[in-house]
Amino acid sequence: MTPPGSDARTAFDVADRLHLLEPWEVFGERARRYEIHLVGRSTELVRGPLELEGYGIRVFRPRDEGLGIGFQSSTEVSEDGIRTAAADAENLAPRSQFPAKKIDLPGSPAGNGGTVEMCDPKLWDRPMEAVQEFAEALLAPLDGRADVVPSFGSVRATLLETTLANSAGLRASFRHTLIELEFAVRAVGGPEGRPPGEYWINETSRRLAPERALPLIEEMERHARAVREAVPSPTGELPVVLPAPVLSTILPQVIGRRCSGIARLRQMAPEPGTAWGSDLLTLRDEGRWPWGIGSAPVDDEGTPHRRRTILERGKVSELLYDLPHAGAFDTRSTGNGLRGRGTIYLDWRRFLHPPTIASTTLFVEPGSGGSDAELVEAAGDGVWVQQFGSAVPDPLSGAFGGEIRIGYRIRHGKIAEPIRGGTVGGLVVAPPGQRSLIANVAAVGNSPQLCEAIVTPALLIRPLTVAGAS
């Protein structure tokens, strides 16, 4: 499982010095971070390497009818530091209680687990140079331009060496890279006093792709110009097309939680076999999908990833589990115990967090809705949302919604004028027979795109509530 050259031993070294009763696990990570911050065409600040090595120890102790689970994380790798962190975890276990009768820790998988593409080799070998080259690639298409200029941005690249060890004999390690890109371009000039238009992206990926810079900037330029032309959004119950970058901020956060052991434990999960989605919609969890930010050979508890079907033609097929929730339901972990995954933010310092259940890479099976243009044609009279301020889905109630930062009116099956302001929202999931984003999918496109933790084509939802000023 370890790619050639990886020499990380954080969790192994900690495990070798632990004197704990079984069962226990150690998640270790060694990280180097490189950052470049831009203002206009200038470099504002270069940082790095920022080096951080740490680990999280988790112990499982019988308590009443269940388990007491204790967790502590630390950057102190000395003998004393490890002893203190282990004692913390041990002391917390009897103060905690979880309704699992057992915990089945995974042992080392047979073979090397195969290769999952998640480590950018150029970034790994020449991190600061690679970050600078990528920043230059972003700026290059805007050289000499007076009508569209770089506004600000940052490229923050983290090189991670993850190690896992547990009392069942697991010893696993892998390298991976994470890139947080924030970049904004501004359309300026033209008639006197006309306000500028900015298009601002925030995205996390696994590799720097300088060849992607030119098309990315061209697309950003188009939307920045559209901001200047935009008119208020309409109001009504309208067909809405949501492309992959928008869906990446909505679906994983809600599906990963509501279709999980966490929700089942609290009687909020859909029953397998019930139809919560449109029969056009099939959702899978693909933990080994190349370059997905949630992809890896194993999850953060050491369980190997394999394909899971969450929704099959709209019907709930399988729920997602980590080790403790699998223990609570006498089933097996699905490899969805992940660390550092909040509703909005991904924390690169993953060892600070105990695992929780999340989807790894959510895959929306392409449909027969055709290209984006064909989805727009099918919408007829509606709205294309290019970017929300923030959709901020609520995993509990399933509600989502946000301000349209930039979108496009769809008229007579064609993209028409840009729109801005107003909101689009509703429920992502709702019980059978009720309206929701996944129940009202009217067409699924045929061109899936990887965006952070999802691979999906654009979806046509008919209808969603659009609240505009017009």
Place this chain on the structure above:
Amino acid sequence: MSDLRNSEADFSRALARLEEHTPFAEILAQAERGEGVRLDRRSLTASQTPRLKGAVLRAWGGERWIEGATSSLEGPSIVHAADAVLQQLSKSTVKSPPPGEASTLRREWTERPARPVSEVGVEEMIALARDVLAWEASVPGVTEGVVSLNWNDEERFYLNTAGARAYQLLCRVGGFVTPIAVENGRVEFDYVSLGSLGGWDRFGVLTEASVTEVAREARQLLDARPPPTGAMSVLLDPGTAGTFAHESFGHGTEADQFLRDRSYLRPILGQEVSPEMLSIVDDGTHPDGWGTIRFDDEGRATQRTMLIDHGRFVGALHDRGTAAALHARPTGNARRSDFLSRLFVRMTNTYVEPGDRTFEELVEEAKNGVVLEHTTSGIEDPLGGQMQIKVKKGRRIENGQLTDPVTSMALSGKVLDVLRQMRGASRRADFQMTPGFCGKGHTDILPVGSGGVYLLSTAVVGPG
């Protein structure tokens, strides 16, 4: 608790090393200790704040800032980190704006609350959490609930080569109580939150009356209708008004956005932007603030900064660099989310000052519209001048009367339009400060306070 001041000699050695090669250098060290409990009907988790501490070293190389960080506070590691920073000096070709005036603050803030939660212990926190969960459960139809309580003692120790030596111990207490109602697959919840500097007494807001009231509201949301949609009168509750202040005139007045030419507000500094009844403040010294700090991460004492004074846009938030570039004075708003994160101009506690109306008067004046209650998030648009605020629930206003409850909403609007259409702020008795977490864009999260009173204006609202 280990005291960062015990490492002062090592920090001084590292600073001396940096000073040999640079005109100015500073070190900010950070350490935290804390505990938390999370209780629901199925599980209990007791946790401790990660054992994470470290320091960031920053030097002005004459033309640029250079910086590095270490998570080890052992003497050799700090000096090694200083050497690593100096290595960057020769490699970097970045040119930064002049650094401005350095802090010379020499002061220590070591006050602890009368009854620190750290001395009360996790068992009492668990006992309180069990009481709160039982109060939630006493409300028919509330089938689930989550109670999270925590304390966190954070030290920050700042030293520089201009002579500053500043130390602060910040004892924070936080809590989040979420009664959940589930019926036929539909899930709704409401919440009570608390967060500020202080001790055990801060948990006093979690009474049987306050918890059962919010639990009843959670149950009621199962029967609530979706909100009305479109442009209408919006009456923001005190927490939502605080989020409005934060997203509208907070982010847009962070002066690094001025230097990026990325604030639509910069050209209108000094102008009237709203009716006279509106004043907005950022105040790092507020006694009830979740974002209260004694000094910022450039060693500058925090202060109260007027942003809008009776309708006039009068001030911006600065670090030393933006202050130097814009001929202003630093306002104590230079913050890092931790020693691994870069420094930005950030808010502390941002709030709307009280007005002179009553809530009932504002409802009557709204005539038709919606009250937005229990804010859940917001996001700014510093250049475009838009803003988004989301709330958990609300109530319709029809013919000047409060009527039906409605489910979660998103508000959208152009900040200047919303300001111009302000029609009233309620009295001091309604003032509340609420805790939150703020990102600069989508990263660099840190604690902030937001507050205010009921505020009446017009905006677009829809489900969210």
